[in-house]
Amino acid sequence: MSSLVKAPPVLRVEGLRKAFGTTVVLDSLDLSAPEHTCTALIGASGSGKSTLLRCIDLLEVVDDGVVELDGRDITDPRVDANEVRTHIGIVFQAFNLFPHLRVIDNVTLALRRVHKVGSDEAEQRGLDMLDRVGLRDRAAARPDELSGGQQQRVAIARALVARPRLMLFDEITSALDPELVGEVLSLVRELREDGMTMLVATHEMGFAREVADQVCFLDGGRVLESGPPEQVLADPVEARTRQFLRRIIEARRL
Structure with missing residues (x-):
């Protein structure tokens, strides 16, 4: 301590x-x-x-x-x-994933739109983060194809992929x-x-x-x-x- x-x-x-x-x-x-x-x-x-x-x-x-x-x-x-x-990364009770987007697109959307990271780099970082949370094999899936625990892990990956300070x-x-x-x-x-x-x-x-x-x-x-x-x-x-x-x-x- x-x-x-x-x-x-x-x-x-x-x-x-x-x-x-x-x-x-x-x-x-x-x-x-x-x-x-x-x-x-x-x-x-x-x-x-x-x-x-x-x-x-x-x-x-x-x-x-x-x-x-x-x-x-x-x-x-x-x-x-x-x-x-x-x-700052934040993850809520609700998963707040976009149902019409693939998992990889949910994870990389803010990287591309907000952080202005190029598509290739964003995709690689997204796949690496999905690997980190044990879901790389579900990158092409839609959120409704995942369990609740998997959806929450995708939400965490989305927050972490931008490498937040907090x-x-x-x-x-x-x-x-x-x-x-x-x-x-x-x-x-x-x-x-x-x-x-x-x-x-x-x-x-x-x-x-x-x-x-x-x-x-x-x-x-x-x-x-x-x-x-x-x-x-x-x-x-x-x-x-x-x-x-x-x-x-x-x-x-x-």
Whole structure:
């Protein structure tokens, strides 16, 4: 865990506030993600996990606070949001693949259209990334010919092919059948071992315990408690964290 102290943060969030009308979703939230670490975001539905990830990727306009990527304030109104997103990969619960495009075309579309990579290079990078996620042999398939786990791995390949500085995962297993969860989490585990800097919103406590360098418990739009997984998940300080984890355990017993 020493890397959490020594490594400079790839991402720093300070005083982040986001409201939708009168509903405050993020309330002066602080968080940092050092390089080559995985940060697991846990918390009940409505705690702000998804909104936080969307604000980091500039899919939502923040009301107040600062988001820095490698020391650069990306919440500055003068910043080109599309350029910032070329350095951040994000994968959602829904696969969001284009059903009329082949797998390889889904993976390489942004490379060709946004990053202006030539067709031949884009195709090779796409095939290499599909090989990385174990789906090179399905490059010519359409999304509806794949299982849910395979579609999610294609979505991850699409995000990774641009070689992002930071990866954001938003409950990427929640739409999958239980037997498909393992293959997707295994891929994220491999990315962690490769040193990818990641924020992972998850309800998989076992995965968070095994893979995360730090766990952040969100409640009421703030990081109520954070620390190594063995502390936050096994010996939490805050009563609200203990209550949340107790409910998770009880739900699995039903």
